Every structure is written in C-alpha cells, then in structure tokens.
Amino acid sequence: MSTHAPPARLAVVGNPVSHSRSPQIHARFAQSLGHAVDYTRVEAPLDAFVATVRAFAAAGARGCNVTVPFKGEAFAACARLTERARRAEAVNTIVFEAGGWLGDNTDGAGLVADLQRNAGVALAGRRVLLLGAGGAAAGALDPLLGARPGALVVANRTLARAQALVERFAARAAELGVALSAAPLASPGADFDVLVNATAASLQAEVPPLRAGTLAPGALALDMMYGPAAAPFLAWARAQGAVARDGLGMLVEQAAEAYHVWFGARPDTFAVLAALRREVDSAAAGAKA
Numbered sequence: 001m002s003t004h005a006p007p008a009r010l011a012v013v014g015n016p017v018s019h020s021r022s023p024q025i026h027a028r029f030a031q032s033l034g035h036a037v038d039y040t041r042v043e044a045p046l047d048a049f050v051a052t053v054r055a056f057a058a059a060g061a062r063g064c065n066v067t068v069p070f071k072g073e074a075f076a077a078c079a080r081l082t083e084r085a086r087r088a089e090a091v092n093t094i095v096f097e098a099g100g101w102l103g104d105n106t107d108g109a110g111l112v113a114d115l116q117r118n119a120g121v122a123l124a125g126r127r128v129l130l131l132g133a134g135g136a137a138a139g140a141l142d143p144l145l146g147a148r149p150g151a152l153v154v155a156n157r158t159l160a161r162a163q164a165l166v167e168r169f170a171a172r173a174a175e176l177g178v179a180l181s182a183a184p185l186a187s188p189g190a191d192f193d194v195l196v197n198a199t200a201a202s203l204q205a206e207v208p209p210l211r212a213g214t215l216a217p218g219a220l221a222l223d224m225m226y227g228p229a230a231a232p233f234l235a236w237a238r239a240q241g242a243v244a245r246d247g248l249g250m251l252v253e254q255a256a257e258a259y260h261v262w263f264g265a266r267p268d269t270f271a272v273l274a275a276l277r278r279e280v281d282s283a284a285a286g287a288k289a
C-alpha cells in the first residue's frame with residue numbers, strides 16, 4: 001500500500017477513551033511502514049457499543065480496537081473469533097469483514113512478547129504468578145500457557161474467580177504440560193521467577209499484599225499499568241529485589257499484534273516504545289513539577 005492510497009480507517013472504541021495512546025502508537029507504526037492510516041478515538045455510549053461500532057464500520061473503516069469496558073460485549077458481537085479470543089472470552093481487536101466481524105485478542109500476545117523479547121525473560125520452565133482474574137488476566141492466560149512455563153499460579157482477591165479461570169483453561173494447560181493452579185492473593189506460594197500484576201489494584205494506589213519470599217531473587221515483576229499509577233507497585237517490586245517493569249511495552253506490543261491482524265505487516269516496536277516511554281516520563285515529570 002502506498003501513502004497515496006486512501007487511508008485505512010481504524011479507531012480505539014472505549015468509554016472513557018480520551019486517555020488512550022493507541023492513536024500515537026498506530027500513527028508511528030504506519031509512518032514506519034509507509035502506510036496511510038487514519039486511527040482515531042471513538043467514545044461509545046455505555047449502552048450503545050455495538051451501534052457505535054456498526055456506524056464506524058458502515059463508514060468504510062477497516063476495523064477497531066476495543067478497550068474498557070467493552071471487551072466482553074465485543075466478544076459477544078463478533079461473527080467469527082480467533083482461538084485466542086475464544087479462550088479469553090474477550091475481544092480487543094476487530095476486523096470488519098463482509099460476513100460480520102472477526103474478533104481477536106492481542107493483549108496476551110503483547111504481554112508475552114514484551115516479557116520475552118523486550119525484557120529478555122524466557123518463560124519456558126519458569127515459575128509464573130499471575131495476579132488477577134478479570135479480563136486482562138483471562139486475555140493473558142492462553143499466551144502465557146503457550147510459552148510453557150513450568151508452573152503458572154493464578155492468584156486473586158476473590159479466590160472463586162481465580163478457580164473458575166483455572167478451570168476454564170485446565171484442558172489447555174494439561175495439553176501443554178503446564179502445572180496450572182489457583183490461589184488466594186495473599187498466599188500464592190514462593191520463589192516465583194515472573195510476576196504479572198493484572199489486577200486493577202494500581203488504579204486504587206494499592207499494592208497486592210504479597211509476602212517477602214514470594215519472588216525468587218532477581219525475578220521480573222510486571223504491572224500491566226503504566227505512568228504514575230504503576231509507581232507504587234514498581235517501588236514495591238524493587239524493594240523485593242525484583243526487576244520492575246510497567247505495562248507500556250505490553251501496550252505497544254499488543255498494538256503491533258493488532259496492526260499485523262489488520263495489515264499483515266509487523267511493525268518494529270523498539271523505536272515506538274522508546275518514544276512513548278519518553279512521552280510518558282515527561283508527562284509524569286510535568287505533573288510533579
């Protein structure tokens with residue numbers, strides 16, 4: 001596709017959505033690949049997600065991303081689903097096709113790409129702790145299992161939700177030979193090599209109540225949040241002797257995966273993540289000043 005072709009129309013649909021950095025990320029991807037892309041933000045009324053997306057599709061758009069709180073509704077509205085979206089029961093990427101919408105979920109693939117490629121942590125055989133049992137944790141589970149960790153523990157404030165999630169993925173874990181189990185948030189076990197915080201605790205400036213020894217020395221601890229909200233978790237992780245990582249890399253990698261779904265081309269994420277990191281850091285410094 002040349003830059004003279006009419007731009008491919010895309011958007012992130014959510015409520016609220018004004019904070020989303022997806023337009024900047026996709027504009028950078030498009031520029032790096034010489035594609036003409038018009039990626040905007042669309043705020044859907046809470047009771048009109050499907051109607052809003054239908055109108056966007058009817059205007060000739062190629063697809064959209066879906067963010068909070070519509071990933072479950074998007075899952076229900078798609079005519080076709082990728083395997084990873086079907087397992088997650090959540091959709092964050094839609095392709096508008098002639099026969100209906102194709103739904104995908106790129107969040108977990110983005111997380112695994114960030115952990116393995118950007119942070120350089122090979123997950124195979126490692127002990128992984130996933131905190132949370134909401135949409136973000138569900139999206140992460142299948143790709144995490146696919147990386148074949150030795151053990152994967154899902155710990156959540158409401159234990160029953162972690163148990164239900166583990167139950168849903170039990171057959172997949174057995175197929176892949178991964179020991180998958182559920183645990184209460186405060187006592188998930190010890191000596192984890194990788195911790196992924198997929199709870200919304202950071203939004204409330206709370207740090208999960210984990211004991212010393214939960215992490216192995218030199219473990220990697222990632223919060224799916226980024227910016228000032230992630231700061232308490234990152235400080236806690238460093239105090240445990242862990243390498244702390246926020247969710248910015250995951251955000252860029254899930255976007256790259258979505259871009260690949262729409263265009264069949266995979267953008268390079270390195271420079272985009274570095275530029276976004278500078279923007280987020282300078283916004284945080286500006287907020288402090």
Ligand code: NDP
Binds near residue numbers: 137225
């Ligand atoms: P959900 O509302 O579906 O789930 C929230 C989860 O957080 C539940 O497991 C809930 O536990 C737990 N939780 C909420 N508050 C607390 C608390 N104070 N202490 C401990 N646990 C708590 O949200 P999502 O799963 O959709 O999103 C979770 C986070 O992930 C959000 O902060 C979101 O911004 C982030 N995210 C980041 C992405 C990225 O690209 N970087 C992509 C997707 C999500 P319980 O079941 O007990 O209520």
